Amino acid sequence: MFELFTNMMKEEWRLHSTMFGSISFALFPVLIFAIVFMGSFLLPLFRTTLPGGDLAVIVTGSFILLGVMVGGFGLLGNEVMNRRFGQASLLAYSSRSLPIGERTIFLNFVVKDIVYYIVLWVFPFAAGFIVASPFTGVSFSNCLLLTLSLTLSFLTGLSAIFLLSTLYSRSKVILGAVLFIALVVLGILLYSQGINAISYFPPLMVFRQFSYGVTFLACLLIAVPFTISILIYSPESTGNVKKYRNMIPFLSEKLGFFPVSPLVAKDLVDLWRSGGGVGQVLFSFLLPLGLIWFFLAVLGTLVPPVDVLLVFVILTGIISATMYTWLTSFDSFSSYACLPIGVSTLITSKICSFTVLQAIPVVFVSLVTLAASGSAYLVPSLVLWCSITYYALAVTVFLTGLSPSVLVYDVKVLFAFLVLTGIPVMVIIGLLLVSPYYSLSGVLLGIPAWILVHAGYRRWDGKDVATF
Amino acid sequence: MDHIIETTDLTKRYGNTTAVDHISFSVRKGALFGLLGPNGSGKTTMIRMLTGQTRVTSGSASVLGIDVMADPVGIRSLVGIIPEQETPPSFLTAEEYLSFAGAIRKIPDIAEVTSWWFRFLDFEDKRDVLCKDLSRGTRQKLMLAQAFLHRPVLALIDEPLINFDPVMQKKVKEFFVSYVRDGGTIFISTHILEIAEEICSEFAILDRGKLLYTGKTGELAEKKQHLPEFFFSRLQEESHG
Numbered sequence: 020m021f022e023l024f025t026n027m028m029k030e031e032w033r034l035h036s037t038m039f040g041s042i043s044f045a046l047f048p049v050l051i052f053a054i055v056f057m058g059s060f061l062l063p064l065f066r067t068t069l070p071g072g073d074l075a076v077i078v079t080g081s082f083i084l085l086g087v088m089v090g091g092f093g094l095l096g097n098e099v100m101n102r103r104f105g106q107a108s109l110l111a112y113s114s115r116s117l118p119i120g121e122r123t124i125f126l127n128f129v130v131k132d133i134v135y136y137i138v139l140w141v142f143p144f145a146a147g148f149i150v151a152s153p154f155t156g157v158s159f160s161n162c163l164l165l166t167l168s169l170t171l172s173f174l175t176g177l178s179a180i181f182l183l184s185t186l187y188s189r190s191k192v193i194l195g196a197v198l199f200i201a202l203v204v205l206g207i208l209l210y211s212q213g214i215n216a217i218s219y220f221p222p223l224m225v226f227r228q229f230s231y232g233v234t235f236l237a238c239l240l241i242a243v244p245f246t247i248s249i250l251i252y253s254p255e256s257t258g259n260v261k262k263y264r265n266m267i268p269f270l271s272e273k274l275g276f277f278p279v280s281p282l283v284a285k286d287l288v289d290l291w292r293s294g295g296g297v298g299q300v301l302f303s304f305l306l307p308l309g310l311i312w313f314f315l316a317v318l319g320t321l322v323p324p325v326d327v328l329l330v331f332v333i334l335t336g337i338i339s340a341t342m343y344t345w346l347t348s349f350d351s352f353s354s355y356a357c358l359p360i361g362v363s364t365l366i367t368s369k370i371c372s373f374t375v376l377q378a379i380p381v382v383f384v385s386l387v388t389l390a391a392s393g394s395a396y397l398v399p400s401l402v403l404w405c406s407i408t409y410y411a412l413a414v415t416v417f418l419t420g421l422s423p424s425v426l427v428y429d430v431k432v433l434f435a436f437l438v439l440t441g442i443p444v445m446v447i448i449g450l451l452l453v454s455p456y457y458s459l460s461g462v463l464l465g466i467p468a469w470i471l472v473h474a475g476y477r478r479w480d481g482k483d484v485a486t487f
Numbered sequence: 488m489d490h491i492i493e494t495t496d497l498t499k500r501y502g503n504t505t506a507v508d509h510i511s512f513s514v515r516k517g518a519l520f521g522l523l524g525p526n527g528s529g530k531t532t533m534i535r536m537l538t539g540q541t542r543v544t545s546g547s548a549s550v551l552g553i554d555v556m557a558d559p560v561g562i563r564s565l566v567g568i569i570p571e572q573e574t575p576p577s578f579l580t581a582e583e584y585l586s587f588a589g590a591i592r593k594i595p596d597i598a599e600v601t602s603w604w605f606r607f608l609d610f611e612d613k614r615d616v617l618c619k620d621l622s623r624g625t626r627q628k629l630m631l632a633q634a635f636l637h638r639p640v641l642a643l644i645d646e647p648l649i650n651f652d653p654v655m656q657k658k659v660k661e662f663f664v665s666y667v668r669d670g671g672t673i674f675i676s677t678h679i680l681e682i683a684e685e686i687c688s689e690f691a692i693l694d695r696g697k698l699l700y701t702g703k704t705g706e707l708a709e710k711k712q713h714l715p716e717f718f719f720s721r722l723q724e725e726s727h728g
Contacts, residue, residue: 260616260617260620261616261617261620262580262615262616263580263583263615263617264615265580265582265583265586265615266583267579267583267586267587267590268586268590268598271590279591280590281586281587281590281591282591284587285576285579285583285587288578288579288583289576289577289578289579292578292617293577293578350576351574353570353572353574354574354575354576356538356540356568356570356574357538357563357567357568357569357570357588357630357633357634358563358588358591358592359560359561359563359564359591359592360560360563360591361559361560364560483541483542
């Protein structure tokens with residue numbers, strides 16, 4: 020099936036490069052390389068405040084998170100292909116007309132994604148570090164070990180998500196049970212007296228205490244979940260067709276305070292029935308934030324806890340803004356092309372649907388703040404989170420319109436996003452170091468957010484909307 | 488308004504490819520107009536420009552007196568559209584999609600209207616099924632229903648009968664004819680010439696983005712010519728010319 024794999028790789032490349040040009044997309048790994056290369060020169064600075072071991076933990080955690088997010092995005096239930104590829108006809112559907120089994124296609128799809136994202140993300144990261152190593156004093160062998168460790172970390176995150184998502188597609192009850200058991204075991208390991216469970220994480224051990232045995236164990240930690248995923252993967256059954264009650268009139272009425280409430284009603288129905296809602300909350304929101312919280316906790320020994328909390332709230336705001344991607348990833352404008360709906364109207368409805376979804380992070384931020392610091396910082400946390408999330412949303416709308424998930428790989432767009440969100444975030448973090456109550460200054464982001472959204476309306480209304 | 492659609496030197500280019508090449512024609516109010524041509528002749532692109540789904544490269548077009556570049560959403564509020572590929576939202580049921588389209592178009596008594604369409608097109612048993620689980624023919628029925636929910640003065644339909652069985656084709660053709668008789672205008676794009684000959688009052692022929700001919704099917708009938716033969720002879724003349 021090498022032909023299938025190579026053609027899937029070609030297809031993935033053309034899918035992205037036709038969106039924003041081959042050169043723009045090809046520059047994306049170059050951008051990653053450049054960021055890491057320049058960031059490597061800050062290592063001596065990091066070492067004055069953060070032990071090298073903790074830095075390795077943070078970077079390892081980041082790559083696990085990357086694997087989780089890459090695997091989690093679009094890999095839920097049997098709607099993998101439809102949700103990610105919309106109306107496009109792709110090699111993933113080859114089993115309809117060619118003698119190729121769906122499991123074979125799924126396996127090739129998984130391997131293709133692994134290779135593709137390692138080349139796109141992991142190797143440029145490692146290359147930036149390796150090229151900087153003569154100047155930063157890091158040995159070449161350490162660089163190679165780091166590359167191996169990060170690759171294994173990425174694959175561990177990816178394989179875990181593949182397993183969880185295939186379990187999810189087979190039985191939500193089994194998934195729930197597996198997650199519960201995993202959390203209990205993790206909790207026992209992390210909070211057992213005298214055991215630093217993190218240091219026994221195999222991909223991290225590959226970097227810290229390399230041995231072939233540890234490397235084999237790390238590979239096993241990846242191969243077993245992958246193998247189980249492939250074995251239990253189930254193509255969609257065409258036996259029983261489910262029927263549903265008409266929810267549009269009811270929801271449109273309940274959401275009548277929103278402009279274009281039928282569009283919002285449709286989004287919520289779509290999100291719920293596609294299985295995207297629960298899955299996205301788990302894999303694209305809670306899991307990444309759990310990992311971020313865990314690794315920020317490492318900083319708790321170095322900076323005041325309230326500052327850690329508020330930095331976490333800022334990161335939650337940015338992660339919350341990605342819920343806009345949840346609402347657009349399953350939708351294609353071709354569904355609306357027959358109706359009197361312009362792009363700006365659709366964007367408005369997505370923002371309204373996004374607002375409904377923010378009930379999840381509101382609860383999350385509130386609980387985390389109350390647990391970490393009591394009620395004193397509840398209002399500042401919520402104001403800060405709200406400001407950041409809507410500002411990041413506005414930047415996303417302006418830069419990407421209705422296609423945030425694909426256009427993020429456009430180097431120009433990614434750079435603009437990093438600059439437009441990074442600068443205000445850095446300013447706010449600086450203010451927080453003076454006083455946590457400066458978090459309330461986040462409301463000022465409402466002004467540029469409003470401007471960006473309306474500029475986005477004008478910008479995207481004037482363009483042909485890509486449809487397959 | 489005598490002409491419900493008018494184009495002047497209408498052109499659409501995609502990079503180096505000219506999909507529609509300086510086309511000027513008009514569609515009379517009350518016509519059942521057929522836009523004919525081989526695959527890739529520009530028919531779908533023409534409909535997409537007339538409905539504001541894709542921008543015009545040069546030239547002009549108006550639908551119901553509205554410039555397609557100035558107010559594409561306004562045009563879509565007045566006309567009914569069936570695209571080439573049936574694309575109702577995957578996770579809404581058939582009934583929900585019609586409720587949704589009716590709510591967007593602010594159609595009163597939408598429940599009654601949708602029920603009528605389910606009975607008329609004989610897919611009442613599919614009303615609670617997700618669109619992604621419908622067969623292509625049923626999705627086509629659904630798109631037909633959504634296009635006519637608001638009884639538009641003009642309907643633009645790309646390949647209207649392609650997924651229908653012979654019984655449904657007959658029913659839909661009869662519907663189109665009666666709709667036009669009752670004052671509507673229908674613009675269909677098709678490469679099935681027999682359908683055009685049977686129901687269209689006027690037609691145009693496209694080939695490789697260019698307009699080869701416009702005329703009335705009645706005129707051909709008077710000369711005892713059949714549309715398919717006329718169509719092929721025009722294409723041959725063009726390729727030799």
